[in-house]
Amino acid sequence: MTRSGVVMAGATVGLLLAGAWADYPELVTLGFAGLGALVTAVAWLFVRPQLTAGREVRPRRVFEGSAARGLLTATNVGRRRSPPLLATETVGGHCITVPIPALVGGQSLQVGYPLPTERRGRYVIPPLVLSQSDPLRLLHRRRALGAGLVLHVYPRVHPLAMVTAGGPRDAEGPTASSAPPGGVAFHSLREYLLGDDWRLIHWGATARTGTLMARHLVVPDEPRQLVVLDTSAAPYTATMFEDAVRVAASFCVAAEQAGLPAQLRTTGDATGGVQWPDGEWGRDLSATLEFLSVVDSGGVDRGLAALLDTVRDVISADHGVALVVVTGRVDAGQAELLTLVRPRFLSVSLAQLVTAEPASTARPPGVLAVAAPTSAKFAVSWNRLVLR
CATH class of the missing domain: 2.60.40.10 (Immunoglobulins)
Known part of the structure; x- marks a missing residue:
């Protein structure tokens, strides 16, 4: 029953009682009119439309x-x-x-x-x-x-230029099964496939196995993009965390467009915010963006103090990785930590979402640091710095 229906029902009862008590036929007639309207409403709703x-x-x-x-x-x-x-x-x-x-x-x-x-x-x-x-x-x-x-x-994304510093450090360096084929680095032997260059056939292995075997050559030590999003609440003020999420998403999209394997991790989970199959670097951008659409700040989160635990497996693997850290305000200890890990990466970039002037923010030595109050202004400052 709607609000109008409640008023009509109350008026109907009142009119009927008042008319009967005062012996006033007109009030009783009005009461029956209201009762008729309610009965008509019930009959109208009795037949459900197909x-x-x-x-x-x-x-x-x-x-x-x-x-x-x-x-x-x-x-x-x-x-x-x-x-x-x-x-x-x-x-x-x-x-x-x-x-x-x-x-x-x-x-x-x-x-x-x-x-x-x-x-x-x-x-x-x-x-x-x-x-x-x-x-x-x-x-x-x-x-x-x-x-x-x-x-x-x-999250909203902004066009970002990728840092081109670094790259393959050794033409015969470390390789992985996920590396793109067609390079010059030997990774393993595999069965010969129709269409393979016959010069790749390994005759010794073919003689031992009785199966036509070929060398699997890949592009060695492909540069990779690791984006670490600080999900602790302390570095951010007001809506800065939303801008930080947009910046992290923008870096992931930029890596996808540049053809670089990328991975997103958060400080709240040392094993990474998004887990790729078998721990490999993946290119599933939709899974990353879906994670960023629901990620939140706060809770039990050490922030950048957990950075070493977050990237420890990458450092031990000694792959060519470009690190991007997205956070809010950075103190002196955190800036020193970024300087400490800088030699183990192709490049280290620091994206800070802060309300203060960029001149008053941390700029660790050897780290490409950009600070801005919004994600849109960060994109402008970043592209101006990288593309100059």
């Missing part, structure tokens, strides 16, 4: 601030005309009401409506709710249709 509704989200993965739309398809599968209805969609606490006009039997209607994408996150959209009401809006009935949907809103 309406089916389905909806989808296009696209299901968008960047923060980009357009995402819901598409509702309603069909009257009955023979009688359906009454006007209201469909309610709930996304991240926002209620979106979509009116569905009256449909004749067999008629279908498609309605599109925008979805909120102002904030990153993983939004679980519950089933659609259809609301039916009588003409006087005294009663209404709701029913849920369809299944739940999921909308991923990735």
Whole structure:
């Protein structure tokens, strides 16, 4: 029963009682009129419209601030005309009401409506709710249709130039099975495949195994991008953490566009925020962005004090890795830590999201440090510094 229905029911009871007590026929007549309106509302809702509704989200993965739309398809599968209805969609606490006009039997209607994408996150959209009401809006009935949907809103990204310092340090250096083929470094022997250069055939191994074997040559020591996001709460003020997440996402996207294997880790988990299969460096950018859409700051997190534990396996592997640390304000001890690990990487970059002037922020020796109050201003300052 709606608020109007409650008022109507109370007035009906009051009029009937007052008319009977005062022997006032006119009040009793008004009371019966209200009772008739309530009975009519019940009869109106007694017949449920034979309406089916389905909806989808296009696209299901968008960047923060980009357009995402819901598409509702309603069909009257009955023979009688359906009454006007209201469909309610709930996304991240926002209620979106979509009116569905009256449909004749067999008629279908498609309605599109925008979805909120102002904030990153993983939004679980519950089933659609259809609301039916009588003409006087005294009663209404709701029913849920369809299944739940999921909308991923990735952090906003900015174009970033990649640091070109470093690169393959040895043409015959360390290799990995995930390294791209076609290089000059010998990694292992494998069976000969149709189309392989016959000059790669290893005749000695072929004679020993009885199977045609070939040398597997790869590009050695491929440069890699490691992005470490500081997820502790102490370095950030106000909404700075949101900007830090955008900067981390921007570096991951830039590495993907440059064709560099990348990995994202957080200080809150020494084994890495995103785990790639078998511990290898991966290129699954969507998994990284999905993680960044839900990552949060706070909790039990040592911040940059856990940096050595976070990158220890990379240092021990001695691969050509470019390190990017995304954080807020950096103190003297943390700056000294970055200087300490600098010789073990091709390059070390420090992205600071701070409200103070860049001149007052930490600039560890040998570290490419850029500070800015927002992710957009960081991208401008970073590209100006790297591309000059």
